[in-house]
Amino acid sequence: xxxxxxxxxxxxxxxPSPHFSGLEATRVxxxxxxxxxxxxxxxxxxxxxxxxxxxxxxxxxxxxAFAMEQVSxxxxxxxxxxxxxxxxxxxxxxxxxxWSAPVAPVSYSCTDVGHWSSYxxxxxxxxxxxxxx
Numbered sequence: 001x002x003x004x005x006x007x008x009x010x011x012x013x014x015x016p017s018p019h020f021s022g023l024e025a026t027r028v029x030x031x032x033x034x035x036x037x038x039x040x041x042x043x044x045x046x047x048x049x050x051x052x053x054x055x056x057x058x059x060x061x062x063x064x065a066f067a068m069e070q071v072s073x074x075x076x077x078x079x080x081x082x083x084x085x086x087x088x089x090x091x092x093x094x095x096x097x098x099w100s101a102p103v104a105p106v107s108y109s110c111t112d113v114g115h116w117s118s119y120x121x122x123x124x125x126x127x128x129x130x131x132x133x
Contacts, residue, residue, distance in 0.1 A: 014036070014047065014049055016036075016038055016045060016047060017045060017085070017087075019040060019043065019045075020038040020040055020045045023038040023039070023040060024038075025037060025038050025047070026038075026071045026101055026102055026103075026106070027049070027106075028067040028070060028071060028102075028106050028107070028108070029106070029107040029108065029133075030063040030064075030066050030067050030107075030108050030110055030128075030130065031063055031108070031109070031110035031112075031128065031130075032050075032052070033048055033050065033052065033055075033060060033063045033064070033067075034048065034049050034050040035047060035048055035049065035063075035064055035067045036049055037067050037068055037070075037071040037072075039068070039071060039072045039090070039101070042074075042089065042090045042091075042092065043087060043088065043089060043090065044068035044071065044072050044074075044076070044087070044088040044090055045085065045086070045087055045088075046064035046065075046067055046068055046081075046085070046086040046087075046088065047084070047085050048060065048064070048083065048084050048085070048086075052083075055083045056083070057081070057082055057083050060083050060086070061079045061081075061086060062127075062128065063110070063128075064079060064081075064086040064088065065079050065086075065088055066108070066110070066128055066130060068086075068088040068090070070102065070106065070108070071101050071102065072090055072092070072095075072101070073092070073095040073096065073099035073101070074090040074091060074092035074094075074095050075090070075091045075092075075094065076088040076089070076090060076091075077089050077090070077091045106132065107132070107133040108130040108131065108132055108133060109130065109131050109132075109133050110128040110129065110130040110131075111128065111129045111130075112127075112128060113127050113128065113129045114127040115127070
């Protein structure tokens with residue numbers, strides 16, 4: 001029974017949340033972080049699938065938002081979650097009408113070009129300049 005429970009716990013490490021179950025993921029690599037991105041309606045989920053030593057959510061949040069934007073074609077207006085699983089709220093009003101998500105795993109080389117802080121909200125955002133690899 002113990003080996004079965006251990007296997008069950010390991011299988012859950014790369015499982016989408018219930019709202020996104022059954023959707024195919026698009027794997028995106030951004031500045032050393034690898035995410036499986038799923039989109040449903042005006043929400044996107046970024047599940048980090050690579051090991052990183054003690055990541056803080058600030059840098060991971062910005063990378064996850066960038067990955068969600070690349071897959072959805074929408075602007076990410078809000079990101080919540082933690083270092084492993086992030087949920088993004090999408091605004092798709094500016095998305096081209098003939099948008100199609102990338103089909104192959106995609107990778108971006110990114111440079112951190114700035115930080116912005118909102119003391120009122122207690123949030124710091126990063127801005128990246130990214131190029132496909």
